[in-house]
Amino acid sequence: MKPAEQSHPGPKADASSCELAVIGTGLAGLAATLFASEKGIYTAQIGVNAGIIHASGFLDLMGVHPIADGRVWENPWEAIDAVTTDIPDHPYARLPQADIRQAFDIFMNLMKAAGLPYRYQPDANSRVITTLGTLKPTYGVPESMYKGTEALKTQKKCLMVDFWGLKGFSAVQLEEMLRDRWPGLQSVRIAFPEVGPSVDLYPEKMARALELRTHREDLAREIRPHLNGAEIVGMPAIFGIYHTREVMADLAALIGADVFEIPTIPPAVPGLRIKEMMEAQIQSKGIPLFAQKRVLQVNHDNDGGFVLDIGEPATQSISHRLHAQGVILAGGRFLGGGLYAGRKKIVEPLFGLPVFQPPERTQWHCSQVFDPRGHPVNMAGIEIDDAFRPLDDSGKPAWKNLYAAGAILAHQDWMRMKCGAGISIATAYGAVNAFAMNARP
Amino acid sequence: MGLIESNSLKTQVLIIGGGATGTGVARDLALRGVNCILVEKKDINAGASGANHGLLHSGARYVSNDPESAKKCMDENRILKQMAPDCIEDTGGFFAAVQGDDERFVADFPTYCEKAGLPCTPMDIKDAREQEPALSEKTIAAYAVEDASIDPFKLVLENITHAQQLGCQFFRNTKVTGVKKSGRQIKAVELLDKDSGKAFCIETEMVVNATGAWAGQVAGLVGADIDVIYSKGTLLITHNRMTHRVINRLRPPSDADILVPGGTVSILGTTSARMKTLEDIRPTVEEVDYIVDEGAVMLPALETKRYIRAYSGVRPLVGTGSQGNDRSVSRSFDLIDHAEDDIDNFVTITGGKLTTFRLMAEKTADLVCDRLGVSTPCQTRTTSMLSHHETQWAVPGFSSRMWLEHHDPDDLLLCECEMVPQSAIEEILASFHVFEKEADLNGISKRSRVGKGGCQGAFCSIRIAAFLYDRGVISANEGIDNIRDFLNARWKGQQCLLWDMPMAAAELQEAMHCGLFGLELR
Ligand SMILES: Cc1cc2nc3c(=O)[nH]c(=O)nc-3n(C[C@H](O)[C@H](O)[C@H](O)COP(=O)(O)OP(=O)(O)OC[C@H]3O[C@@H](n4cnc5c(N)ncnc54)[C@H](O)[C@@H]3O)c2cc1C
Ligand SMILES: Cc1cc2nc3c(=O)[nH]c(=O)nc-3n(C[C@H](O)[C@H](O)[C@H](O)COP(=O)(O)OP(=O)(O)OC[C@H]3O[C@@H](n4cnc5c(N)ncnc54)[C@H](O)[C@@H]3O)c2cc1C
Numbered sequence: 001m002k003p004a005e006q007s008h009p010g011p012k013a014d015a016s017s018c019e020l021a022v023i024g025t026g027l028a029g030l031a032a033t034l035f036a037s038e039k040g041i042y043t044a045q046i047g048v049n050a051g052i053i054h055a056s057g058f059l060d061l062m063g064v065h066p067i068a069d070g071r072v073w074e075n076p077w078e079a080i081d082a083v084t085t086d087i088p089d090h091p092y093a094r095l096p097q098a099d100i101r102q103a104f105d106i107f108m109n110l111m112k113a114a115g116l117p118y119r120y121q122p123d124a125n126s127r128v129i130t131t132l133g134t135l136k137p138t139y140g141v142p143e144s145m146y147k148g149t150e151a152l153k154t155q156k157k158c159l160m161v162d163f164w165g166l167k168g169f170s171a172v173q174l175e176e177m178l179r180d181r182w183p184g185l186q187s188v189r190i191a192f193p194e195v196g197p198s199v200d201l202y203p204e205k206m207a208r209a210l211e212l213r214t215h216r217e218d219l220a221r222e223i224r225p226h227l228n229g230a231e232i233v234g235m236p237a238i239f240g241i242y243h244t245r246e247v248m249a250d251l252a253a254l255i256g257a258d259v260f261e262i263p264t265i266p267p268a269v270p271g272l273r274i275k276e277m278m279e280a281q282i283q284s285k286g287i288p289l290f291a292q293k294r295v296l297q298v299n300h301d302n303d304g305g306f307v308l309d310i311g312e313p314a315t316q317s318i319s320h321r322l323h324a325q326g327v328i329l330a331g332g333r334f335l336g337g338g339l340y341a342g343r344k345k346i347v348e349p350l351f352g353l354p355v356f357q358p359p360e361r362t363q364w365h366c367s368q369v370f371d372p373r374g375h376p377v378n379m380a381g382i383e384i385d386d387a388f389r390p391l392d393d394s395g396k397p398a399w400k401n402l403y404a405a406g407a408i409l410a411h412q413d414w415m416r417m418k419c420g421a422g423i424s425i426a427t428a429y430g431a432v433n434a435f436a437m438n439a440r441p
Numbered sequence: 442m443g444l445i446e447s448n449s450l451k452t453q454v455l456i457i458g459g460g461a462t463g464t465g466v467a468r469d470l471a472l473r474g475v476n477c478i479l480v481e482k483k484d485i486n487a488g489a490s491g492a493n494h495g496l497l498h499s500g501a502r503y504v505s506n507d508p509e510s511a512k513k514c515m516d517e518n519r520i521l522k523q524m525a526p527d528c529i530e531d532t533g534g535f536f537a538a539v540q541g542d543d544e545r546f547v548a549d550f551p552t553y554c555e556k557a558g559l560p561c562t563p564m565d566i567k568d569a570r571e572q573e574p575a576l577s578e579k580t581i582a583a584y585a586v587e588d589a590s591i592d593p594f595k596l597v598l599e600n601i602t603h604a605q606q607l608g609c610q611f612f613r614n615t616k617v618t619g620v621k622k623s624g625r626q627i628k629a630v631e632l633l634d635k636d637s638g639k640a641f642c643i644e645t646e647m648v649v650n651a652t653g654a655w656a657g658q659v660a661g662l663v664g665a666d667i668d669v670i671y672s673k674g675t676l677l678i679t680h681n682r683m684t685h686r687v688i689n690r691l692r693p694p695s696d697a698d699i700l701v702p703g704g705t706v707s708i709l710g711t712t713s714a715r716m717k718t719l720e721d722i723r724p725t726v727e728e729v730d731y732i733v734d735e736g737a738v739m740l741p742a743l744e745t746k747r748y749i750r751a752y753s754g755v756r757p758l759v760g761t762g763s764q765g766n767d768r769s770v771s772r773s774f775d776l777i778d779h780a781e782d783d784i785d786n787f788v789t790i791t792g793g794k795l796t797t798f799r800l801m802a803e804k805t806a807d808l809v810c811d812r813l814g815v816s817t818p819c820q821t822r823t824t825s826m827l828s829h830h831e832t833q834w835a836v837p838g839f840s841s842r843m844w845l846e847h848h849d850p851d852d853l854l855l856c857e858c859e860m861v862p863q864s865a866i867e868e869i870l871a872s873f874h875v876f877e878k879e880a881d882l883n884g885i886s887k888r889s890r891v892g893k894g895g896c897q898g899a900f901c902s903i904r905i906a907a908f909l910y911d912r913g914v915i916s917a918n919e920g921i922d923n924i925r926d927f928l929n930a931r932w933k934g935q936q937c938l939l940w941d942m943p944m945a946a947a948e949l950q951e952a953m954h955c956g957l958f959g960l961e962l963r
Contacts, residue, residue, distance in 0.1 A: 054949070056957050070962050132903065132921060136959040167853055168900075170907035176916050189911075200853055265903050266953055334945040335952070341944040343730065362726040365939060365947075369932035370925060370954075370961040377939075378951070415956035 015288040017323035018044040020435055021308055023295050023350070024330030024338065026052050028406025028424035030278040032328045034110055035103070035432040037285050044322060045282065046290040046310055048337075049275060056130075056263040057237070057270030059118065059140030059425070061104070062092070063125055063418030068373045072137050075123050076422075089411040091423050094386055095430040100422070103429035108140060114277045115245060119146035127152075129262050131169055131236075133177025137418055142270060144239050144248050147260035151232045157184040159230035159257075161223060163192045165201040168265045169236045188226040193218035206238040207269045210247050220254030230257055237261040237269045241276060290320065294337070298327075298350055304400055326401035326435045329382070329390070330428065331408050338408040339381065346380055348408075353390045353398055356383050356410035374416040381410030387434040388427060401439060403431035452478040452610075454809055455630050455645040457617050457659055459483075460490035461593060461795050463651035464600035465802030465821075466809075471607035472824060473810060473817040478643055479609060480632060482616035484887050485597050488653045490795065491887075492754030494676055494710055496687055496701045497521060497529055498796040499587035501536060501561060502694055504553035505546070510773045511557040514796050518587060521799065525826040528596040532702055534588025534687035535569060536561075539739055540579040542692050547582045550691060554586075561586050575683050575740045588687035590703050593795055598832035598888070613884075620648070620663050625785045627663065636879075647786045647809050654719055654757040656791035665782035667789060670758040671719060675728040676710035677938065680747035683707040683740065690739050697735035700743075704837030709736045709743060716755065724751035729937045747942055749897070750934040757791050774801045778808065786812065831872045834865045834889040855908060856901035858894020863908060865889060870914065880914055882906065882927035898931045899950035925960055 022032045025047030036043040062079040064072055066086065073079035077097060084093040092100065108118045118140045120126070126149050127135040141149060151158055162171035171187035178185055192201055193215045209215045223233060239261050240247035252259045263270050282289050290310050296318055297309040306327050310320040329351065331338020340349045341364075346357045357380040358364055364377035382390045382404045389397035390404045405427040407414060414420040454470055456463050459481030467479045481487065500514035522529055538547045554561035562585040569583035570576050576583070601611055612632070619631040621642070629642040652659045657669035682702050690698030701708045712728050729751055737744040759775040774793030779785075790805040803819045810817065833839045841860035852862045869888045873880040882902060885891055891905065892898035906920040915923060928950070939947050954960045 054952065058957075060956075064962065072962065130958050132906075132924070132958050132960075133918075134921065134958050134960065134962075136957065165853065167855060168904040168907050170910045172913075173907050173910035173920055176910055177918055177920070179917070199851055263957075265900060266957070333948055335948045341940045343733075343940045360726075361730075361940070365936045367721075367723065367933075367936060369929050369936075369950075372961060374961075375951070415951050416961065418956070418959070420952075420956055 015044060016321065018042050018288070019324070019439065020044075020326045020328065020432075021046065021306065021322060021324035022328045022330060023047065023308075024332060024336065024406065025049060025289075025291065026330060026332050026336055026406060026424065027055065027421055028330035028332070028428045029328070030282070031107060031425045032330055032405055032428035032432055033282055033287060034278070035106065035429050036435070037287055038106065039432065039436055041432070041436060044288040044290070044324070046293055046295050046308070046322075048292050048294060048313060052275050053271045054266035055271035055274055055421075056266065056268065057142045057145065057274065058128055058136070058138040058263075059421035060414070060418040061125070061139035061422035063137035065417060067413060067416040070372055074125060076125050076139050077123060083417065087411055089383065091384075091409045091412050091427050092419070094384065094388060095426060099429060099433075100426045103426050104140070104422075106429075107425050110281065111277070114281055115243070116273060116277055117143045117245065119143050129174070129178070129234075131262060131264055133174045139422065142244075144237070144244055144261045145263070147232065147258055148234055148262060151258070151260065152178070152182055155182065155184055156231045157229055158182065158186070158232050158234055159223075159227060160185060160187045160234045161226075162187070162189050162236065163201055163206075164189060165192065165199040166203070166206070166236060167200075169262075174234070174262070186228065186230065190222045190226070193222070203236055203238050203264045203269045204241070204272060206236075207241050210238055210251075211240045211243060213250065216247065216250050216254060220251060223255050227255070227257060232258040232260060234260050234262060237263045241269060241273055244273065293319070295350060300399075306401075326403065326439050328428070328431045328435065329402065329404045329408065330406040330424075333381070333407050336407070346377070348382060351390070351398065351402065353382055354393050356380055374413045378413040378415060379411055381412075382408050383410045387438065388431040389434070401435070403435055405431040450478065450642070451644045452476055453645065453813060454478075454647045454649060455480065455643055456649045456651055457630075458488070458651035458653060458655070459485040459597070459601065459611070459613065460488045460651065460653055461597055461600070461798035462490075462653065462790055462793070462801055463649070464597050464604065465798045466649055466651055466790070466805050467604040467609045467611075468600045468607075469802045469806040469819060469821050470809065471604040471609045472820040473806065473815060475810065475813065475815055477604075477609045478612065478645075479601070479604070480612045480615045480617060480630075480643075482614070482635070484613050484884060485601060486594055486887060488655070489754040489756065490593050490597055490653075492676075492752050493593060493795055494699060494701050494708055495591055495593055495703050496699060496796070497589040497591040498794060499534060499589075500557060500559050501534070501554060501586040501588070502689060502699075504550070504557045504559060505693055507773070508553070508557040510794075511559060513773060513800060514794065515557075515559050515587070517797050517800050518589065520822060521591070521796070522589065524821070524824070525596060525599070527828040528592050528599065528826065530590045530703070532588065532590050532686045534586045534689060535564065535573060535576075536584045536586060536689045536691040537569065537576055537580050537739060538582040538691035539577050540581055542581070542690070546693060547691055550584060559586070573684050573686060573688065575742050576688070577739055577741050582691060584691065588689070590687060590701050591795065592703065592836060594835040594887075595832055596795075596826075598835060599826045599829060602829045602832055603827055617659060617662065622664070622784070625783050627784060627786055647788070647812055649805060649809060650787065650789040651791070651805070653791055654755040656757055656759070656789050660779070660789055663779070663784060663787055665779045665784060665787065665789075667777065667791075668760045669791070671716040672756040672758055673714045673716045673722055673753050674711035674756060675724040675732065675751060675753045676708050677729060677732055677748050678750040679707045679709065679743075680749050681705060683742060683746070688740065697732040698739070700736065700740060706749070706837070713756070719755060722753050722755055723933045724753045724937045726937045748938045749895075749943070750893075751937050752934045759792050773797075776801070776804050776808065831868050831888070834861065834869060835887075837890060840865060840890055855904045856889070856891045856894065858896050858901070859890035861889050861891050861901070866905060866908060870912070880909070882909075882923040883930055886927065892927065892931050895946070897935055897946065897950070898928055899946070899953060902927050921960065924954070928954065
């Protein structure tokens, strides 16, 4: 597919009208905007950072089904087959696997082109190491983290490094947790090269520091004496924000051993990298982005389009009015604000769409937080047709040109099924294609 | 008969139950120089003492139906304000009636107070609403009383810490499973160390059963019979403090008619529902909705308020014949001498109130000392509660105040919501050594504000677990078990009030702990 960046057939880039408005700057919204611009659709985007800054960098496709059995699948595509058979309304059932693959390929290529290369096995999930020392099944793994997964698999001799002053990341913990699976793992705590007066270290600050070579040299000097024959060195995710590849390669050369990173407690550097990278892409394509703004109200114009009133979430004051032929609603769930839970029921606040949900609040959650069945409320959300259009109470598309994508969709529990990024990317792709077919036949 | 193993421990008095009453008895006895051991099956404040309203009653609530309790409350209220000022915020209280409330009761209230000897000052309604703007526009009467807010966590920690300093031993996670008797005497109490799974014995001259709602179960182990009815009450914590004073609804005691301020929050409650068992006591969605709806009649802002937690406790009602309304039963306490059950060295102290815990401890200790032939009189009327540094971390706002005033540049905030630093966790860990037991996240949260702030444990649990690994306190995959147990314990009080912002917070927690870490997969 050839990117068609400038030649918009639609309205001019005056940010008062567009073909397609994407509501949400989470993974689903960002992916939708990028997919739409690849197709030459004149798009505008609105949203406040939400899930994306909490992202670990891992791109889950499909890992667990049925969740009650805790069955972890080696092959995510087989898992998708299984889940769409058992839950015919699952968002993955709305598009063929070939499209999901294509969506992922395009997305990963974009990431690579932007300097955030991913590694994945086409037909298998990988087990990645988390801060807690658990191994989580996922699909797409940032190259900087994939090396750890490989090192564990091949049992390389490894030194895990943590830092005085960095909370919530303990090399000893990782060593303890992984001891049985990874006997060649050792740990050490060192001081991070001087970055400022405060000892309370934040990963973002450390990552920014490592963008500079002198700090990498200092860090390598600290680490080298502890190597003790280690072939690879693991660290919290701090390998820069904009130049991760270079930082990583340089550190490896300076230390004299391979390096990899593990994402820290959210919000962490890997989420920030994706956000910065995607926003840069959007800007470079000249796409109007109303960052840190929300759509406060939606009206309908005479020719089937939408009028979006955009403004400050805090003051509720409207600063822009945007006309759009079509809208993709990628508002996320409760955290993102795409859904709102009142004391009596869950609503979709912007369009007033019906929300699929358990009949009463008593049934929203299980009494054990880790109940293997998962909390029923996490399957709640917006129901759609095969063209990703939200349904009204009668089961028909609520609006001809309104689409929904991402975590806001019903009949999926991405947190338990391990399909968060996958659903966002795949449904964003599906929604954009549906808009393209529908609005510009 | 060789009943007692040679390696068993020995004491004069064995106290069962680490709530306000048990720890109060321990301190009272220790102050009289009596040697004692306190055993608790979970941890301090595991029962009603950790799940109550925190109201230091003036007594006014009981003037209409239980004047004897009212009087006792008033006396103890005044003693505790003198002896334990660090545990009490002397807020004062209002009784307020709204349109539709029983006007006869409103009119009789001052007379009831006068009869019980309780001060109560009628308020001009305009003044009352100026002083407490949260009161409904429909307020029709208001009286000022001597209510106050008491911090039960600190109170119990002070009791046990003081008792320990005076030589009392405390075993947590140690459950009474039976006794060894000879004739009319208990010779030893059989215990289970729940951490190691080991059974052991303590030889003792007297046994005090201070197990609150469990008093019947424990008495049963000894072969004595107490008829205990369980009455569950549920409470809600608001996100921020709503009033300066305690606000009571001026009507015969009923549901959801008291709001008690405590530090930066307010606590709304309560309900009463008879329960068949003590297993899995937790607040429900229905109770929460009912409390909010009822409370909003007196304080309308409660309708839209954010709530951060709910919890439930159980009141033991001993040997009542009355049906249905558990509030009409006397809340004066039950001190039972089991000589009538043919056991000479076993006493039960249950019922009562947090407000009267000191008096309950005094009467119990008097009886015990009488049996032991100890003539030293009670000291707790006149001996101040010490304020121990390590107990302060449980007090809302203390940790953040300390941190903002001064902190070591090397120190780190492990709990960012409530500002609990690494050094505080160190201090709490050190206090665990007294029990010769390892600390865990739940134990640390009992002794600090950890997990009680905005994140409700989602983030601080990870930081503290990492710290516990670094310190070698936990190993292998214990950290994961710790986090799971801790989040599950917090969940108990969250699950029923997940709407509005807390719903988003719950989603973030699930995204992190399940979506990212996969903690539900085992
Ligand atoms: C703690 C955490 C860990 C995660 N770990 C993983 C992981 O390991 N693997 C993985 O694959 N994924 C992970 N994810 C990310 C997850 O994949 C995404 O959150 C998910 O894909 C949902 O994305 P979304 O874009 O649908 O929603 P969100 O990310 O919630 O984005 C919703 C967006 O909509 C905007 N919005 C809502 N209402 C309006 C409005 N009225 N006007 C304008 N904008 C609005 C919000 O501001 C926000 O930008 C994690 C997320 C979290 C929070
Ligand atoms: C909802 C509610 C609200 C209340 N509000 C107020 C108020 O505002 N003001 C007020 O003054 N009073 C109030 N009370 C009453 C007050 O909380 C109690 O009277 C007081 O806490 C009782 O303390 P206790 O030590 O007797 O019992 P508990 O605190 O219940 O302690 C009993 C302990 O015994 C332990 N135990 C049980 N079995 C065993 C065993 N086999 N071995 C070892 N240990 C065992 C338990 O784990 C528990 O920790 C309230 C009570 C409830 C339920």
